[in-house]
Amino acid sequence: TSTMIQFSWKPQGGTRDSPYRVHLWGGSREMKRSLNETSTAFENLLSDHEYQISVDVSTCSKNISTSLTVRTAADIFNGTTRITNEVFNPEYKNKSSTAFKDFETKFIKEIEKHLPQKILELIKGKKMRIVINSIENGSVIVDFDIVLDAGENITKTEISDAFTEALNMSTVLTADLKKTVIEARNSCQPGLNGCSQHATCAAEGASYSCQCNNGFTDSSPEVPGRVCQQKQNLPSQQMTTVLPKSATVRFTGSTGNSIFTTTFASEPCMPVSIKVQNVTGEAIQFSWTGGRRGSLYNISLMDGNREIKKTTTKEKKTVFKHLIPGHVYTVSVAVLFCAENSWTSVSVRTDPVSCFNRTEFCLQQNTGCPDLKYIICSHYQTFAGSVLLKSQTFNDMLYNSDSEGYKTMSESIKTExxxxxxxxxxxxxxDIIILGFRPGSVIADFISLLQKQEPIDVNVMQEYLSQVLKSKFGDQTEVTVQCK
Structure with a gap:
C-alpha cells in the first residue's frame, strides 16, 4: 500500500548458519529484523517513497544476499505559486538551511489554516502531506507537491480548488493567483516512479502505469512493469551452499492496492568504477558508476591499514574532507548488499604543495605532512619541485597511483x-619520487633526492632539471624547484 511493504522469500536448499537478516532502507529511515520466518511486513512508511529491501543469510560461513527497490503507492499533484510579499533569500537554494526550513514551515502552516475540513482530516490522518521541492527567485516562486495516499476518494478538481483558495485566503502570504497552478504530476519523469529500467512508463492522471519493453518478460503481471527480465535461457548458477538463491517477494504496487509477486535472484556482484574528480590538500572528491538501480553503497577511506571514515549512501558521489596534505589515502566503494562484498579501490595522494610552503620543514615541532617529512628529512639534500607539461593532457586516471596511466607517466618522467x-x-x-599529478595541462609534483654531501645550489638544480625535462617534453615545459 502507500504505507506498507509486505514480502516473503523462498529458500532453495542448503543449511543456514544464522537467522535471516531483513533490512529496509530509505532516506533517513532504516529498519532491521532478524527472523527465522520467511515473511515479514514493514509498516508506517511514507507514500511515494523509494525503499531498498534486502534479505541475507549466512550459510557455510558465506553471506548470501538479494535485494530489490520498491516505491510505495501515491497520487501526486504538483503545485507552483508566486508569493509577491516575500523577498528571495539566497539560502532558499539550500534545502538544509534554516531559512528554507523556516519558510517551508510558514508556507505549509498558512495553507493548512485555510483548507476545508475534508482535506485537513487527510493531513491529520497522515494520508496527505505537502512537500516543498524548491524555492526560486522572482519574488519567491514555490514549487511543491501534494502527496496523497493511493485510493483516497478525492478528485483533482477538489484538490486544486482547495489549495488555490487557501492561498487566496492567506493573510500572511500574498499569492499571485495568475501564477498559481496545481495539476497532476507527470510521474513518468526519471526517478519519480517504480517502473523497471526495462519498462515503459505511461502517465495516468496523478499516477502511472508500467509495461515491460519488447524482449523482456514481466515477472509481476498483477502490477505490470515493475520487474522485467530479459527473455533468454541463461545457464543456472551452481550455488550448492546458497539458501536464498532466489526470493519470492510480494509488494503492493504503486498504482493501487493490487499485490504482485516477483522472483528475483542474487546476481553476481559487479564491481563499481571510481572516478576521482578533484584533489586538494585537504579533500578528495570522487564519483562512481555501477550497481543496480536504487543500490546503496558502502564508502570507505583508509589510511594505510586503518579505516578512518566509512559511510553508506544512495548517492553516486561524495567528498572526504579534513585530510592531511601530501598523504596517501585509499578510497573504496562497494555495493552494500553485494554477497561477495566486492570493493573497488583507488590510491590517491592529497595535494602536497602546501607542505613545501612550510618554513623549517624538518623541525621536530612541525608535525604536518608526516609522509613527506620522513622522506625529505632523511637525505642530505632534498629539492621539492613541480613541472608543467604543456604537451600532455590530464585525465582523471592520473589521480590514482594504482592506474596504468599514472604508472606510465610517472615512469616516463623518472627514467629520463x-x-x-x-x-x-x-x-x-x-633519485626522484613522483608525488602525484594535477590538471592544467599536466602538473607533476616530485622530490629530488641527493646523497652527496656537497651542497647543490637550487638555481643549478632548476637549470639542470629544466634542460632534461624540456628535451623530453618540449620547450614549453616549465620547471619550479625549491630547496627543503
Missing part, C-alpha cells in the same frame, strides 16, 4: 630525469 641528472651531477645515487 634520473639517467640524465646522474650524469650532470656526477651522482650515481640521485
Amino acid at each position: 630525469v634520473v639517467r640524465e641528472m646522474r650524469i650532470k651531477l656526477k651522482d650515481d645515487h640521485f
